[in-house]
Amino acid sequence: MKQLSFILAVLISSMVWGQDYEYGKVTREQLTMESYSDDPEAEALVLYESGKAEIFEDYEGLRLYFTFKTRIKIFDKEGFDHATFEIPLYTNDSKTKTESLEFVRATSYNMDTPPTAIGDDDVLYEKYNSNYRIAKFTIPKTKEGTVFDVEYRVKTPFYFYNFHDWKFQSDIPKLYSQYITKIPANYKYNAKIIGALEFDEHTGDIERRCVEMNGGAADCEINKYVMKNIPAFKTEDYMTSKDNFISQLKYEIKETQNFHGVKQSYSKSWKDIDHEIKTSFDLGKQARKERAFSKLIPEHLASMPKGIDKAKAIYYHLQKEMNWNGENHILSDVNVKEAFENKKGNIAELNLVLLNMLKASDFEAYMVLAREREDGFPTLLYPVLTDFNYLFIKLVEDGKTYYLDISDDYLPFGMLPLKALNNYGRVIDFDNESYWDNIYMNSLSMQNIFMQYQIDSDGYMTVKKAEKNTGFLATRKRKVINKINQDSYLKQLEDDLSAHNNAVITSYKNSNAKDSDKQLQELFEIEYEDPFQEQQLFFNPLAGTLFSDNPFKLKERNYPVDFGYPRAYIYKIILKLDDAYQIKHLPENVTYNVGEALKLDFKTQQSNGMVTLDIAFYIKKAVFTPEEYQDLKKIFSEIVDITNNADIIIEKSE
The missing domain is CATH 3.10.620.30 (C8orf32 fold)
Known part of the structure; x- marks a missing residue:
C-alpha cells in the first residue's frame, strides 16, 4: 500500500483526457471476438473503462460530478450479470440533500440485429434503505457475443467528504481502465493505492482558477491514472476481504479551506x-x-x-x-x-x-x-x-x-x-x-480421529470411531452438534458415509459438547448393511474425510493465504480382516514437508491380518505469503490424492 499526498505543484506533464473510444463506434473485430487470449476462461471482457470525478461550481454551488464510461464484451451466459448496472444514490438523514443521476445511455450491439438502446423507462429506482436508493438498468438483447456501451453521470452535493473511489480491477479482465480526478487546491485528500498492480500511466497538471466563489479563486490539480491489460481478480478459499487486495484508489478527506482562508482539518492524530x-x-x-x-x-x-x-x-x-x-x-x-x-x-x-x-x-x-x-x-x-x-x-x-x-x-x-x-x-x-x-492465533487446533474397521467372513464391515477436536475445529463442530437435534445430526453423518456404502450409525455419544474449555469427544459405532461379495474389493477408508478437493487452483495467487488459525489433522486407521481375506495392495507412503510450517506424513503397514494407516497433516501457521502459494498448492494436492486414492485391495482367500 502506498500513499499519495495531493500537494499542489506545477507539473510539466500534459493531460490527455481520452483513449481510442467513442460511444457507438464498435468494431467488427470486437463483435466477432470469441475469447480473450490472456484469459480464455473469462466470461466477459472490459474493452474500455473510464471514470472522471470533478469538483466544480454550478448554479447550486460546489458539486462533485462523476462520469462513467465503459464498453464490455460478453463471451458466454455466465457473463450476463455484467449487463446489469446498479448505481447507489445517497440522501442525507435530514433529506435536504441527495445525489442524482444526471443522464444515462446504454446500447447493445450484435452481429445479427440492429443496435438496441435503453429508454428512460428502462431505468428503475428502488429504495435500498433510509439513506440509499438504487438506479438500476439492464442492457437489452444481451446474449453471447454482445458488445455494449454504457455512459452515465452522477451529481452529488457531498463533494468534499465522499470523493469517489475507483476500482481498476474486478472479477473480469480489462484491457484499459483510467481514472481522472479534478480537485480544487482547497480540498486535500489522503489517497490509498491498494493492490499489487502498477500504474501504466500517471500524469498530472494544474488548471488555473478552475473554481471561483465568493470573490475568491482556486487552482485545480488534475490527475490521470491508467492501467492496461488488467487481469481478473480471482477469489479463492482462505482469504480475508478481496477489498484488501483488489487494485483500486480510495480517498479520505484530510483538510478543507474556504475562500476566506479558514481551514478545517479532518485528519486527526x-x-x-x-x-x-x-x-x-x-x-x-x-x-x-x-x-x-x-x-x-x-x-x-x-x-x-x-x-x-x-x-x-x-x-x-x-x-x-x-x-x-x-x-x-x-x-x-x-x-x-x-x-x-x-x-x-x-x-x-x-x-x-x-x-x-x-x-x-x-x-x-x-x-x-x-x-x-x-x-x-x-x-x-x-x-x-x-x-x-x-x-x-x-x-x-x-x-x-x-x-x-x-x-x-x-x-x-x-x-x-x-x-x-x-x-x-x-x-x-x-x-x-x-x-x-x-x-494472530498461534495455538494449534487439532482433529484427532481413530477408526477401527473389521470385516467378517461374510463380508460385513463394522467400524468403531473416536474423534477428538480442540480449538477452532471443536468450536465449529460444537455449533453443528448444538444447532440441530442428535437424530438429524446422525442422519447427516449417515448420508455422508452412505455416499461410499450403505451405512447405519448404531451407537453414538459425545462429551463436552457445550463445554468450550474442554476437548470435544465423540464415539461412534457404525455398521455397513451391504456385505462385500466380490472376489476383489477396492476399499478406501479415507473416502469423504480430510480434503477431497484442492482449494488452491490458481496458476498464481498474489495475495496471502489466510487460514485464520494453525491446525493439525491426526488420523489412525486400523483394518482388521478375517482369515477369509488377504491384502493384495496398500497405498504408498508419502512424506512432504515445507520447512516447519507444512508437514504431511502418510504411512501404511501390514502385520498379522491387520493394516494400519497413519496420517499427520500439520499447518503450523495461519498466514502464508504469495511466494509460499505453490508449496501450499502442492501439499494440498498430495493430501487430496491420499484422501481420494488410498485404496486397499482386498481379495478373498482361495
Missing part, C-alpha cells in the same frame, strides 16, 4: 482519537465502570486468588450468562450495566462487561477496536474511526497475551472468532497512547 474515545463516546465511559462491577462479581469468583485460572473463570461465567443480540454497535448505544442486568447486549456491551469485571479483579486488560474480516483491513496510515465495527478484549497476565470475546458460546478462552481475525486491532490504553497489535 491517534492522540486526538484517544481523547475523543475517552471523553466523547459511550465507549470510553462504559469501559471505565470497574468500580461498579467490583460489586457485581459473584462471590465464588471474587474469592479466587488472582491468576490465569481466575481470568478463565470470569470469562466462562460471562460467556454462559450473557447472550449476543447480533448487533455490532461500538461507538454508540453502549450501556454495560443495562446489558449485564438483561444478560444480553451488542458486541461492545458484552466484551466491555468482561473488561470491567477483569479490571475490577486487578487484571491488566484493554479494549481492542477491530474491523470484521469480510469488511477489509482497517486503515493504518491515519485514524479512521468508521473503519472499526468490532470490539474484543486484550488480557495481559504473567507476561502472556490473550485475546478474548464472550459473544460466541462455544469459543475457548484465548481465541477469537474467525470474523475478528483481520491482521490488526487498535488497543485503547486510557493511561497511555493507543497502539496497533498484530492479531
Whole structure:
C-alpha cells in the first residue's frame, strides 16, 4: 500500500483526457471476438473503462460530478450479470440533500440485429434503505457475443467528504481502465493505492482558477491514472476481504479551506482519537465502570486468588450468562450495566462487561477496536474511526497475551472468532497512547480421529470411531452438534458415509459438547448393511474425510493465504480382516514437508491380518505469503490424492 499526498505543484506533464473510444463506434473485430487470449476462461471482457470525478461550481454551488464510461464484451451466459448496472444514490438523514443521476445511455450491439438502446423507462429506482436508493438498468438483447456501451453521470452535493473511489480491477479482465480526478487546491485528500498492480500511466497538471466563489479563486490539480491489460481478480478459499487486495484508489478527506482562508482539518492524530474515545463516546465511559462491577462479581469468583485460572473463570461465567443480540454497535448505544442486568447486549456491551469485571479483579486488560474480516483491513496510515465495527478484549497476565470475546458460546478462552481475525486491532490504553497489535492465533487446533474397521467372513464391515477436536475445529463442530437435534445430526453423518456404502450409525455419544474449555469427544459405532461379495474389493477408508478437493487452483495467487488459525489433522486407521481375506495392495507412503510450517506424513503397514494407516497433516501457521502459494498448492494436492486414492485391495482367500 502506498500513499499519495495531493500537494499542489506545477507539473510539466500534459493531460490527455481520452483513449481510442467513442460511444457507438464498435468494431467488427470486437463483435466477432470469441475469447480473450490472456484469459480464455473469462466470461466477459472490459474493452474500455473510464471514470472522471470533478469538483466544480454550478448554479447550486460546489458539486462533485462523476462520469462513467465503459464498453464490455460478453463471451458466454455466465457473463450476463455484467449487463446489469446498479448505481447507489445517497440522501442525507435530514433529506435536504441527495445525489442524482444526471443522464444515462446504454446500447447493445450484435452481429445479427440492429443496435438496441435503453429508454428512460428502462431505468428503475428502488429504495435500498433510509439513506440509499438504487438506479438500476439492464442492457437489452444481451446474449453471447454482445458488445455494449454504457455512459452515465452522477451529481452529488457531498463533494468534499465522499470523493469517489475507483476500482481498476474486478472479477473480469480489462484491457484499459483510467481514472481522472479534478480537485480544487482547497480540498486535500489522503489517497490509498491498494493492490499489487502498477500504474501504466500517471500524469498530472494544474488548471488555473478552475473554481471561483465568493470573490475568491482556486487552482485545480488534475490527475490521470491508467492501467492496461488488467487481469481478473480471482477469489479463492482462505482469504480475508478481496477489498484488501483488489487494485483500486480510495480517498479520505484530510483538510478543507474556504475562500476566506479558514481551514478545517479532518485528519486527526491517534492522540486526538484517544481523547475523543475517552471523553466523547459511550465507549470510553462504559469501559471505565470497574468500580461498579467490583460489586457485581459473584462471590465464588471474587474469592479466587488472582491468576490465569481466575481470568478463565470470569470469562466462562460471562460467556454462559450473557447472550449476543447480533448487533455490532461500538461507538454508540453502549450501556454495560443495562446489558449485564438483561444478560444480553451488542458486541461492545458484552466484551466491555468482561473488561470491567477483569479490571475490577486487578487484571491488566484493554479494549481492542477491530474491523470484521469480510469488511477489509482497517486503515493504518491515519485514524479512521468508521473503519472499526468490532470490539474484543486484550488480557495481559504473567507476561502472556490473550485475546478474548464472550459473544460466541462455544469459543475457548484465548481465541477469537474467525470474523475478528483481520491482521490488526487498535488497543485503547486510557493511561497511555493507543497502539496497533498484530492479531494472530498461534495455538494449534487439532482433529484427532481413530477408526477401527473389521470385516467378517461374510463380508460385513463394522467400524468403531473416536474423534477428538480442540480449538477452532471443536468450536465449529460444537455449533453443528448444538444447532440441530442428535437424530438429524446422525442422519447427516449417515448420508455422508452412505455416499461410499450403505451405512447405519448404531451407537453414538459425545462429551463436552457445550463445554468450550474442554476437548470435544465423540464415539461412534457404525455398521455397513451391504456385505462385500466380490472376489476383489477396492476399499478406501479415507473416502469423504480430510480434503477431497484442492482449494488452491490458481496458476498464481498474489495475495496471502489466510487460514485464520494453525491446525493439525491426526488420523489412525486400523483394518482388521478375517482369515477369509488377504491384502493384495496398500497405498504408498508419502512424506512432504515445507520447512516447519507444512508437514504431511502418510504411512501404511501390514502385520498379522491387520493394516494400519497413519496420517499427520500439520499447518503450523495461519498466514502464508504469495511466494509460499505453490508449496501450499502442492501439499494440498498430495493430501487430496491420499484422501481420494488410498485404496486397499482386498481379495478373498482361495
